[in-house]
Amino acid sequence: MVNENLVKDVVKEPYKYGFVTDIETEKIAKGLNEDIIRLISQKKREPKYLLDFRLKAFKKWQKMDEPDWAGLGYKQIDYQDIIYYSAPKQKEKISSLDEVDPKLLETFDKLGIPLTEQKKLTNVAVDAVFDSVSIATTFREELAGHGVIFCSISEAVKNHSDLIEKYLGSVVPASDNYFAALNSAVFSDGSFVYIPKGVTCPMDLSSYFRINSGDSGQFERTLIIAEESSSVSYLEGCTAPMFDTNTLHAAVVELIALDDASIKYSTVQNWYAGDEEGVGGIFNFVTKRGKCLGKRSKISWSQVETGSAITWKYPSCLLLGEESVGEFYSVALTNNLQQADTGTKMIHIGPKTKSTIVSKGISAGNSINSYRGLVKMGTKATGSRNYSQCDSMLIGDQASANTFPYIKSQQPNSEIEHEASTCRISEDQLFYLQSRGIEFEEAISMMVSGFCRDVFNQLPMEFAAEADKLLALKLEGSVG
Amino acid sequence: MEIIEQIKTNKLIDNPTEIQKICLHKLRESPLPNTKSEQWRLSNKLKFSNFLDYSVNEKDPKFDIPFPENSESNIRLIIGQNYQIKLIEENYSIQQLSEDELDKYIKEQISRFDQNENWSDLLNLSLSCTKNILGLKINGSKIPPIEIFSHASSNSLNAKTLVIFLEKNCDIELLQVNLGQENSSLSQSTFFCLEENCSVNHGVVSYGENRSNLLNSLNIIQHKNSEYNLGSLHFKFNFARFEISITQSTGNAKTNIKGMQITKKDEQISTYTKIDFNGPNGFLDQINKSLADDKSHAIFEGSIIVPKIAQKTDASQLSRNLLLSNDAQIDTKPQLEIIADDVKCKHGATISQLNEEELFYMRTRGITLPEASKLQLSSYFQEIISFIPVAKDRWDLLDKLLNEN
Numbered sequence: 001m002v003n004e005n006l007v008k009d010v011v012k013e014p015y016k017y018g019f020v021t022d023i024e025t026e027k028i029a030k031g032l033n034e035d036i037i038r039l040i041s042q043k044k045r046e047p048k049y050l051l052d053f054r055l056k057a058f059k060k061w062q063k064m065d066e067p068d069w070a071g072l073g074y075k076q077i078d079y080q081d082i083i084y085y086s087a088p089k090q091k092e093k094i095s096s097l098d099e100v101d102p103k104l105l106e107t108f109d110k111l112g113i114p115l116t117e118q119k120k121l122t123n124v125a126v127d128a129v130f131d132s133v134s135i136a137t138t139f140r141e142e143l144a145g146h147g148v149i150f151c152s153i154s155e156a157v158k159n160h161s162d163l164i165e166k167y168l169g170s171v172v173p174a175s176d177n178y179f180a181a182l183n184s185a186v187f188s189d190g191s192f193v194y195i196p197k198g199v200t201c202p203m204d205l206s207s208y209f210r211i212n213s214g215d216s217g218q219f220e221r222t223l224i225i226a227e228e229s230s231s232v233s234y235l236e237g238c239t240a241p242m243f244d245t246n247t248l249h250a251a252v253v254e255l256i257a258l259d260d261a262s263i264k265y266s267t268v269q270n271w272y273a274g275d276e277e278g279v280g281g282i283f284n285f286v287t288k289r290g291k292c293l294g295k296r297s298k299i300s301w302s303q304v305e306t307g308s309a310i311t312w313k314y315p316s317c318l319l320l321g322e323e324s325v326g327e328f329y330s331v332a333l334t335n336n337l338q339q340a341d342t343g344t345k346m347i348h349i350g351p352k353t354k355s356t357i358v359s360k361g362i363s364a365g366n367s368i369n370s371y372r373g374l375v376k377m378g379t380k381a382t383g384s385r386n387y388s389q390c391d392s393m394l395i396g397d398q399a400s401a402n403t404f405p406y407i408k409s410q411q412p413n414s415e416i417e418h419e420a421s422t423c424r425i426s427e428d429q430l431f432y433l434q435s436r437g438i439e440f441e442e443a444i445s446m447m448v449s450g451f452c453r454d455v456f457n458q459l460p461m462e463f464a465a466e467a468d469k470l471l472a473l474k475l476e477g478s479v480g
Numbered sequence: 481m482e483i484i485e486q487i488k489t490n491k492l493i494d495n496p497t498e499i500q501k502i503c504l505h506k507l508r509e510s511p512l513p514n515t516k517s518e519q520w521r522l523s524n525k526l527k528f529s530n531f532l533d534y535s536v537n538e539k540d541p542k543f544d545i546p547f548p549e550n551s552e553s554n555i556r557l558i559i560g561q562n563y564q565i566k567l568i569e570e571n572y573s574i575q576q577l578s579e580d581e582l583d584k585y586i587k588e589q590i591s592r593f594d595q596n597e598n599w600s601d602l603l604n605l606s607l608s609c610t611k612n613i614l615g616l617k618i619n620g621s622k623i624p625p626i627e628i629f630s631h632a633s634s635n636s637l638n639a640k641t642l643v644i645f646l647e648k649n650c651d652i653e654l655l656q657v658n659l660g661q662e663n664s665s666l667s668q669s670t671f672f673c674l675e676e677n678c679s680v681n682h683g684v685v686s687y688g689e690n691r692s693n694l695l696n697s698l699n700i701i702q703h704k705n706s707e708y709n710l711g712s713l714h715f716k717f718n719f720a721r722f723e724i725s726i727t728q729s730t731g732n733a734k735t736n737i738k739g740m741q742i743t744k745k746d747e748q749i750s751t752y753t754k755i756d757f758n759g760p761n762g763f764l765d766q767i768n769k770s771l772a773d774d775k776s777h778a779i780f781e782g783s784i785i786v787p788k789i790a791q792k793t794d795a796s797q798l799s800r801n802l803l804l805s806n807d808a809q810i811d812t813k814p815q816l817e818i819i820a821d822d823v824k825c826k827h828g829a830t831i832s833q834l835n836e837e838e839l840f841y842m843r844t845r846g847i848t849l850p851e852a853s854k855l856q857l858s859s860y861f862q863e864i865i866s867f868i869p870v871a872k873d874r875w876d877l878l879d880k881l882l883n884e885n
Contacts, residue, residue: 397791400818
């Protein structure tokens, strides 16, 4: 028998990013109403169409019910007890990083995301978002040389209003779901990427989201547009301090790929997950969707989900263009009292579209880890194909692993294949590794890493290493 | 939905039995299933309401069975015509359950009902009069194959209930046939209890005619070391739901299920299965096939629930689907809910059309396209049909299916 206690010890690892940055912030009053929305819009000096977009979304949100179909057990969220705008106080316009508060730079340094010129990660441009605002974006000039626009969404509203007006809400409409409507009403900042026709983005783009304040929610919005024959790889990381209260994070990500364009979106989500008793942690309700509008376009989601008390997230692809491709690679690790309900939706609309889903869930402690996905073949999706594979690994006999694939086909000339399996750490493999002199915890870590290999292979280099390290960290620790 | 109105106003049954009273009371609390729930959200509301449009018929007129004559080596029973029971009691170790036994068992079942999941059973037990409830207690192992018929006559709704108790070490082959005449609704609920070391080969063949509807529910409780094999086939219903609930009460039991549903025209047939492993060392091997043609809709939802107690469970579930027309649709949702860690559980699902390469291969050998398709379908059907006891030897189900496709 695998020693259950040993395994449990191995998966205990203190959260490393739980510190709070002591910085003066500008916050608005708690609560949510039209005036608050007007205030946010006014603070960001937004054009009228955006204020209208927000107010319309708010009206829709008021009429909607919080979804309960995922069966997630969490205490009711009081939406009037949240601060919807919180920003570190700094000078109005920042022309260079020298003007950014050193405390902020230090914070991101501590998180392993150096923003200062001399320490910048090579070949990765970073947009750092702190609470409600973007504080810095690196490598902007170099990117601009290639015609690539990479900035915060607030700047994009000012400088590229035509693109925002055209594409914002075109993939995830304001009325799409409860949390998307809330985000549309109160979103504060996020990243904007525009890759012009024929350009392969010269470096990976990245945004790093940091929640610092305990009583404010984070509602960021990301919009990526890849014009014809362009390609981009985008990375996203997130952490938050340890608070006893739950913080709400409701983001919306929209991707648009035109003819022959390709977008690769990778996430390593490591929000604070709450303590062993389930106190505190981030409620992560995220709507991510990509639209493969053009012929032969491709959108690939890869995610490593290790944090958050509650994860509710289904990065999806609308495959409209002929021969467009959607991919979803996911590793979700839950421990203690975490609950993750994650998966994808692959909606095949155009002909000859293809999608691949590879999902790996690891549940330990008393956690619940569910894969929930939809694959739909519409009536015009002739010659389309889908392949899905969902594997779950259970560590300990208190954790739960669920698989809920919804499969719907209206097109006979299409093929759908789905397979799922559940297993635990194999004693034979563990014994084999240990008999070769490999330590118990290293052996477990190796096996988990092997279990997730299909997904890690899809992550960009920098992230693959980080993800592997992150899982190893979560699985390393005090072997008793 | 005349029946629902009658339930609401308490005008449906003149002299209800105690069980009918309990069920009617429960139904009055929430007369219709929650159409937003997973179990009901895909059901066609119009067709479902059509099911409830016919008035209840407690009589059971004679009817022609469109299947082979009974042979001496088989026992044939028709629910609602229980006069044959005496005959059986004389020859074999099959007894009719006493009213008390029946009452006690059904009440125990009702106490565990979920208003939504067991809505079909609640309706059935509300409508099923004493005459239409057949309760059997079976003992011994040298029992000839049993055929049990349920039938709905035209322009009416018939409710039939079957309760079977299998005592220890019993071994039987049972074929249940549900027949629906034109414009009819049949509500069939079956309760099956397998004691220790029992083995059952159970076949369910549901065969409708024009515009016939069916709500068929199967509740199985398996005790230690029992083996339950189910082969099922549903076809030619305007609207049909087949709801299977199997509980391995203390684990250490084996369950094999091979089911198939075939839809054509604008029919909708769905299968819902729920397998609960309430003890260790349980085994399940399930395959469900659907074939949807014309403008029809086939649905499969299967859930496997493995709680902490059910260590060493070995469960697999496969949903294979053929979609043959541009206007037809298939929904499938195999699910796993697992807490025990030392288990082997897997599921798979595919949706496609007939394999083109195989068709091409056959055509290059001089076989015409219709013949080649027929051959492919025949192998697709055969896997299930060969698993249906009694029928596989005596009945020409394959021909029936192929000639209709």
